[in-house]
Amino acid sequence: MHFQVITLFPEMIDSAMNTSIIGRAVKNGVISVETVNLKNFSCNSYGSVDDYTYGGGAGMLMQCEPVYNAYLSTVERLENPARKPRVIFTTPQGRVLDEKIAAELAENEDLIFLCGHYEGIDERVLEEIVTDNLSIGDYVLTGGELPSLVMMDAISRLVPGVLNNKESAETESFNNGLLEYPQYTRPKEWHGKEVPDILLSGDHRKIELYRTREAIKRTAERRPDLYEAWLKNRGIW
Numbered sequence: 503m504h505f506q507v508i509t510l511f512p513e514m515i516d517s518a519m520n521t522s523i524i525g526r527a528v529k530n531g532v533i534s535v536e537t538v539n540l541k542n543f544s545c546n547s548y549g550s551v552d553d554y555t556y557g558g559g560a561g562m563l564m565q566c567e568p569v570y571n572a573y574l575s576t577v578e579r580l581e582n583p584a585r586k587p588r589v590i591f592t593t594p595q596g597r598v599l600d601e602k603i604a605a606e607l608a609e610n611e612d613l614i615f616l617c618g619h620y621e622g623i624d625e626r627v628l629e630e631i632v633t634d635n636l637s638i639g640d641y642v643l644t645g646g647e648l649p650s651l652v653m654m655d656a657i658s659r660l661v662p663g664v665l666n667n668k669e670s671a672e673t674e675s676f677n678n679g680l681l682e683y684p685q686y687t688r689p690k691e692w693h694g695k696e697v698p699d700i701l702l703s704g705d706h707r708k709i710e711l712y713r714t715r716e717a718i719k720r721t722a723e724r725r726p727d728l729y730e731a732w733l734k735n736r737g738i739w
């Protein structure tokens with residue numbers, strides 16, 4: 503999986519993508535991340551990439567030409583530029599990312615992320631290059647870098663070889679439509695709270711049943727929307 507990120511703030515992307523589990527995957531060559539600095543594609547002598555909005559209104563808009571030239575330079579760098587890559591524009595106006603979308607994106611070899619700033623990007627260049635408008639939730643952030651990082655993290659952990667056995671994505675929340683069951687480690691008693699006996703029983707079948715029950719209970723309590731979808735999926739609703 504090769505990510506390219508078009509951004510005004512490459513240092514934000516670099517620092518997060520070189521840390522922890524994703525950083526290990528980058529080091530091991532399982533995924534790679536390249537940033538393309540939009541400031542290098544300015545079309546004027548001031549080095550700016552934004553301008554006032556036609557029709558008035560607050561704030562500045564990113565211009566077509568710098569964004570388009572940055573995009574062309576990312577495409578040129580692809581191993582196979584003929585294969586049109588997905589270009590994801592991070593925007594609160596997009597579909598909201600979920601595990602299913604992340605899994606589908608994880609199947610791609612190349613993904614390009616376009617991070618907006620200021621009041622947004624001129625619509626004409628978006629029409630020309632963007633294949634997916636994607637949001638991370640119904641709230642507005644100051645820029646597209648954090649959403650891109652969230653998306654790349656969610657996608658990367660589904661790429662084979664990124665997680666090791668202990669971190670396996672299989673048992674985590676959402677992979678079966680349920681939230682994860684509660685987990686415990688030593689000590690056996692803490693602040694008067696005991697680890698449930700069944701987890702110490704060594705009976706793996708019973709433990710699995712217990713965990714499934716807890717996952718269902720937790721999902722019903724905390725995310726009734728997911729619980730309803732899970733029931734429907736099993737033909738129970």
Ligand code: ADE
Binds near residue numbers: 593
């Ligand atoms: N840019 C600003 N807010 C955003 C959001 N919620 N999701 C994706 N991109 C964004």
